[in-house]
Amino acid sequence: MTYRGRFAPSPTGSLHFGSLVAAVASYADALHNQGTWLVRMEDVDESRVVEGSADEILRMLEALGFEWNETVIYQSQRKRRYAEVLDQLSRQRLAYVCSCSRREIAALAKTGIEGPVYPGTCRKANDAFSSGKAVRLRTTEEEICFEDLVQGKHCQVLSRDIGDFVIHRADGYTAYQLAVVVDDADQRISRIVRGADLLLSTPRQIYLQNLLGFPRLAYAHVPLVKDDQGRKLSKQDLAHPVSADRPLESLLAAWHFLRQISPSQQLDRVEDFWLWAADKWDITRISALNQ
Numbered sequence: 342m343t344y345r346g347r348f349a350p351s352p353t354g355s356l357h358f359g360s361l362v363a364a365v366a367s368y369a370d371a372l373h374n375q376g377t378w379l380v381r382m383e384d385v386d387e388s389r390v391v392e393g394s395a396d397e398i399l400r401m402l403e404a405l406g407f408e409w410n411e412t413v414i415y416q417s418q419r420k421r422r423y424a425e426v427l428d429q430l431s432r433q434r435l436a437y438v439c440s441c442s443r444r445e446i447a448a449l450a451k452t453g454i455e456g457p458v459y460p461g462t463c464r465k466a467n468d469a470f471s472s473g474k475a476v477r478l479r480t481t482e483e484e485i486c487f488e489d490l491v492q493g494k495h496c497q498v499l500s501r502d503i504g505d506f507v508i509h510r511a512d513g514y515t516a517y518q519l520a521v522v523v524d525d526a527d528q529r530i531s532r533i534v535r536g537a538d539l540l541l542s543t544p545r546q547i548y549l550q551n552l553l554g555f556p557r558l559a560y561a562h563v564p565l566v567k568d569d570q571g572r573k574l575s576k577q578d579l580a581h582p583v584s585a586d587r588p589l590e591s592l593l594a595a596w597h598f599l600r601q602i603s604p605s606q607q608l609d610r611v612e613d614f615w616l617w618a619a620d621k622w623d624i625t626r627i628s629a630l631n632q
């Protein structure tokens with residue numbers, strides 16, 4: 342199978358060290374496997390987009406020597422495609438309109454692995470789609486498992502652990518879970534290498550792929566960079582700067598975070614780094630981080 346990978350940043354600020362780690366892992370993995378590597382701008386939630394940050398991220402990636410194939414796609418320009426898929430799921434009665442408020446849900450819901458499990462209140466209502474209302478996907482009791490290349494086997498029962506989840510938001514935007522599945526399929530991505538914060542989202546994405554008849558992908562979720570308090574790094578993190586002036590320093594910091602071997606010779610240019618990294622990348626070294 343031809344290898345197609347991608348890096349999918351959300352343009353909500355500059356490229357921070359946590360995203361750089363995901364970018365380095367997915368690019369090095371694609372290079373090592375002689376694959377194609379794409380960049381996709383995940384600006385589906387336009388309310389969170391910071392103007393100018395998409396271009397800033399692309400310029401930073403260029404300065405760090407990343408070279409992507411094909412044109413960068415922007416989720417904000419793919420609304421028609423998402424609407425088509427939403428329509429298909431609704432016609433198949435796999436999706437339904439939900440007008441419950443957060444408070445109504447909280448009053449009835451059990452707690453799952455990511456907060457309240459939607460109690461299914463609107464499942465039977467059959468409300469017509471209208472603006473201002475969310476659309477949820479019906480989940481089932483089937484166990485969904487996958488073998489992550491870094492984290493090992495992971496399973497979820499969606500109806501118990503997550504509940505019927507939102508695929509189209511009440512504010513009118515397509516939910517990340519739906520957009521990502523459609524984009525990865527349309528871009529014929531074969532392996533996703535990304536941060537471990539999305540490990541719990543993966544069974545939802547596999548479920549959607551199955552419903553839509555999309556091919557199954559391989560996954561590698563790399564450990565998250567945390568701050569001193571053990572929280573996920575924010576875009577404002579000042580302790581781990583990503584610098585276009587000292588690109589090799591930033592690349593090597595990400596590389597070492599991923600437990601990769603140190604270069605035995607001095608690397609002077611980003612081009613030399615990537616040539617060397619393509620050869621030396623070893624995804625199996627990362628799991629040591631989890632122990």
Ligand code: GLU
Pocket residue numbers: 348349350351383521535536539
């Ligand atoms: N856009 C997401 C982020 O920046 C990544 C989504 C993905 O890789 O599937 O965290």
